[in-house]
Amino acid sequence: MSGGGAQALVAAVCKVPLLGEALAASFEGIAELRSFPGELEDIDGLLRSLHPDAVVVDSRSQAAQAEPYARASQAPLVHVLLREQKLRVLRNGDWEADDSDGASAEAIRNAVVAGLYGRQPV
């Protein structure tokens, strides 16, 4: 993780700010969550300067903007489809549907954690 042994840093770039609020509690003790407004123009620039270990977004356009960073840094990228109550996760270069547990805060946390562990060298 970033900082050698420190908690992982997760960036939540949300058009629906309450998503960030919902995630805060579920990541407590697991990762440091930082929320950013979804209206940011340069999401790629933000991610490159922040260098988070994982990224959560809640719109297709943000997912597209965050994808280059996620691919380059191999950071898991979780796209929350709030209306459909589904998740899709960019894992190992491919988008995968993750509907194991809807789109609850816990499901999002689990998808992020699975992505983080999945990229660790064994």
Next chain:
Amino acid sequence: MKRAKILVADSVPIFRAGVRNLLAREVEFEVLEAADLFELERTLILEDPDLGLIDLDLPPLGGVAAVRKLAKECSTQMILWSFEPERETVFAAVRAGADGYLHKEIGPQGLIRSLRGAIDGEAPLSRDLASMMIEALHALEEQASARERAAVLSGREREVLELVARGARNKEIAVELFISEFTVKRHMQNILQKLELSSRRAAATFYWAAYGPEGVAAAGQPA
């Protein structure tokens, strides 16, 4: 200090969690939750919350129907919320008895401000939704005025007007109404004269302004 009870009625857990986590930091609020109409009704009876934040898509019948059912039965202020609401939806919510309407994209501080305002008796409605409401009121006034004008038409003339508005040609109208094409033309002349309109297209526009897609029958005017 008495804490204001806020009931979040939303089938989507993440929204309930978002509001719960947000308001947990504010000492003046206590959060209750409901995932559907049944739980909403039960919580209203048991807890008598000060304010209900109700999702437009609340199962099983939706938030507007829920508010319509419950607004008369309890003193809880009801605020609906949804993604990108349409003008008609906001208007229908307020007509059903909602005390306000919020975007689900609202920021944390905005939501807290709105809830505090609502507790103090304000009607939470963002600027764009307030504009929508005014537009909806104007549209309703225009519709009422157009329907008043349309009252001079006979039932048959209204039938002809409806078919014209739906794009039918005279020949098709004649077949539909079992009358001659000549009679259709005569009805059309009468319609334009009575409504002081200049063209068939203007008559069609007038029809949509007066009756919309629901049509004459839904407006309760005899066809």
